[in-house]
Amino acid sequence: MRRPFHHGNLRAVLLEQAEVMLRDQGVDGLSLRELARQAGVSHGAPRSHFIDRQALLDALAEQGFDRFTDQIRAALAIPGPIRERFRSVGRAYVDFSVDNAALMELMFAAKSSQSSGPVHNAAARFFAVLDGAMPDPPGGDHDDDLRTRFKLLFAATMQGTATLITAQRITREQGQRIIDDAADALRSSELGAHVLSSLEGTG
């Protein structure tokens, strides 16, 4: 029972194994030839599905953004007051980032910050959902600039917390505490007061 000439499933298998390899060995350890070996095909075979190594990394980044988006969406689905929403999103953001550290590097790499293409679109979808963490106030008389500043401040805190945990400078527990403190500090800040006043009781 020899393998057929056509694998039939190669692209999916390569992506799946690539993710395992990425997690275990990091980006540097991700080898196309090793991937081909594991899939039982010749080293030239991946070329039919990914034009080069970067194309495979881009596909991983795209997939990563989609999964990340799902996680944030799930966190947003949990009902509760606005403070609880932020904590919930923060937890989801940090957890995903820490559990997929090497993947996050790919996703946020300058290379992947393309101005078009599938990765760009997946990233755009992600940030759109993340924006949903703070729904538009019912009135509509909000200051868009203040809202942006508020959101970016929280996004930066989440991202930084994730980086510090991944770099093993702080523990996961300390990271969780940072998120909680950030949610509190933001709420009680002048910036937060402006932005959140019209949202109280929304979630």
Place this chain on the structure above:
Amino acid sequence: MRRPFHHGNLRAVLLEQAEVMLRDQGVDGLSLRELARQAGVSHGAPRSHFIDRQALLDALAEQGFDRFTDQIRAALAIPGPIRERFRSVGRAYVDFSVDNAALMELMFAAKSSQSSGPVHNAAARFFAVLDGAMPDPPGGDHDDDLRTRFKLLFAATMQGTATLITAQRITREQGQRIIDDAADALRSSELGAHVLSSLEGTG
């Protein structure tokens, strides 16, 4: 006038060129053989100064932490009220991180988060100086846990801001705004009130 057998300066030259290469091509583009070529030595020569590629990367990370430390120290040297100190440190942190993005990756890589060795020590010195952004209150009756939480929250915000700029998700100007907003939000927060009350008028 042929080159002498002993380069005499090879280690320093390799490190210097490696930093240029790191900035221009990223970590992936940093090749020992290319480095040797530029220095006019054989490809085996670097071995006498760096046992392997990672050893050179570690040396770069160590150097990076030392320079980063200097930048933070310079920012702290500027006199002013505590709010201004935080803005100043934040600017320095973000500027260095963005201007040395590839180097920062090395410095914060899990590989470099060693429990001993020169890199670990350089990192420890850095974080000690960063701690100095918030000097011990004169009274001494402060809550150490609250201070730690306060510092980590600000550190996470700086780090996250830098990452978002490097990933080209936000502009440098937006990043600067985040730092300013963070300084304000922290100050007016309950956490900030507890921690900073005994420090007002210190700087």
Place this chain on the structure above:
DNA sequence: ACCTGAACACCGTTCAAGT
């Protein structure tokens, strides 16, 4: 349309040998 396999130009690492 998908895969093979040789070929090419790169790597990092090792190590005996030279100065």
Place this chain on the structure above:
DNA sequence: ACCTGAACACCGTTCAAGT
């Protein structure tokens, strides 16, 4: 102590040829 240069085992990429 420092450097050379051959050797080895890996890469990614290209491309004619096979099915």
